[in-house]
Amino acid sequence: MSTSDLHLYNTADRTVSKFTPLVPGKVGIYLCGATVQAPPHIGHIRSGVNFDILRRWLAASGYDVTFIRNVTDIDDKILHKAVHEEIPWWAVAMKYERAFSDAYAALNVLPPTYEPRATGHISQMIQLMQILIDNGSAYAPGNGDVYLNVRSLKEYLTLSGQKLDDLQPAEDADLTFKKDPRDFALWKGAKPGDPSWPTPWGDGRPGWHLECSAMAHTYLGESFDIHGGGLDLVFPHHENEIAQSTAAGWGFSKIWMHNAWVTTSGEKMSKSLGNSLQVQELLKKVRGIELRWYLGSAHYRSMLEFSFEALEEASVNFRRIEGFLNRASEILGGEIIPSISAEFSIAMNDDLAVPAGLASISEEVKLGNTAISANDDKALAVHAGRVRGALQILGCDPFDPVFASTSGASTEIIDGLISLALEQREAARARKDFSTSDSIRDHIAGLGITLEDTPSGPRWSISTALPKEKGN
RNA sequence: GGUCGGAUGGCCGAGAGGCGAGGCUCAGGACUGCAAAUCCUGCCACACGGGUUCAAAUCCCGUUCCGACCUCCA
The missing domain is CATH 3.40.50.620 (HUPs)
Structure with missing residues (x-):
């Protein structure tokens, strides 16, 4: 084509x-x-x-x-x-x-x-x-x-x-x-x-x-x-x-x-302070994929007014999409086959209207989540595929090996340790010892790991690339 | 002085004459032991003043404010 x-x-x-x-x-x-x-x-x-x-x-x-x-x-x-x-x-x-x-x-x-x-x-x-x-x-x-x-x-x-x-x-x-x-x-x-x-x-x-x-x-x-x-x-x-x-x-x-530029306080960056908006500095706060999502989310001809709040917001938004793809991948039990939706295609063909494309991604995520609730794997595969396909164009495919932050070996070890903790939490929940189960959950969360209780049992994911270090 | 952009809700950001993109935040609901995640509902904005039109954020005229470039710039 x-x-x-x-x-x-x-x-x-x-x-x-x-x-x-x-x-x-x-x-x-x-x-x-x-x-x-x-x-x-x-x-x-x-x-x-x-x-x-x-x-x-x-x-x-x-x-x-x-x-x-x-x-x-x-x-x-x-x-x-x-x-x-x-x-x-x-x-x-x-x-x-x-x-x-x-x-x-x-x-x-x-x-x-x-x-x-x-x-x-x-x-x-x-x-x-x-x-x-x-x-x-x-x-x-x-x-x-x-x-x-x-x-x-x-x-x-x-x-x-x-x-x-x-x-x-x-x-x-x-x-x-x-x-x-x-x-x-x-x-x-x-x-x-x-x-x-x-x-x-x-x-x-x-x-x-x-x-x-x-x-x-x-x-x-x-x-x-x-x-x-x-x-x-x-x-x-x-x-x-x-x-x-x-x-x-x-x-x-x-x-x-x-x-167009990235601006700070309405001004072109190079004009304002000799600032700390170097890529290496920002990568200490957010993952590369999240920084990319942020920088790519505005239309390329629009000024992007930088703020840490907006960056954080973009990260949160991206994690929601990423979380959906991870869930979908586990449910579908295999690789999500990327595809391009008509809406996304129309948006991109219109002078790379990424913001409109983003709206279509949000819609697909919502439909996909609904499909998960309805146990409709067929629909889920379609929506997840469209989300992944769009993310690939934007260079933000979470399954892209480029963004894998941990080696396979250490991931296995972490997985084993978290699973052990989760088993204990489940045991505590089973005997209605909620103070123990919540304590385990809080502890895991403190490590930057997000827990989700799904119908098929708890699942975990690393919520940030780095330990939580709130600043700015 | 010349040239070129911009101003949209609590925030970020699209759109370009008529159904209020989308996200974030916040509030309420469903679900949950409580959460988280998810879904549902709510929150009706387009710098200002005129004008055109049945209808204007969108078109026209004027004004204000912000920014960029004019030999270093992504």
């Missing part, structure tokens, strides 16, 4: 329209990944989650998806950090690249098809600059820099809808080498002590924008379907990518998708 009815919002024309891939059955996506100069915060990872959901939905819709997410491993901030931390720049880049990889893995963001690093594509960047210089779109003033001549472009700033002359001119740039203050650097001439690579125009290092044009071209060709990134990349980064690539004669991306 590669002829899906998917509609997507395109920043380029600010409308939602039907998605038609350039090559039937295939989709190429380029997502601007991280500049690895600090640990990832949830804003970074939201972008990863949002586009991971897009990717999973495309795949589920029958498309063969090539998903590229780059790593910017050379830039001013990395260089500054290297000086500050007194380690080589490449050690800074690797340290934070690993931090990002860990965060992506913890939130079940699938590894991209290819994950190119900027420094691994210098020759492709030089080739692109050569094309641009040869056709008069770019110039090398002789100091090692290479600039794009924005006045030479047929079109510029089409994504952000701005006028070149309305832009506040950059103050920092050494205007001496630029023909126009709005020209931007493709390549930055080497400064003493900084890493550099040789080019026909002198030694230097890549400008930020050039990297993505070169890497997208390398892995996806001259034209591809979707280019994604955070809303703040629209200008200048994506405008400049478009400028470079189209000036080279490439078709470049057909659809531009931008995720």
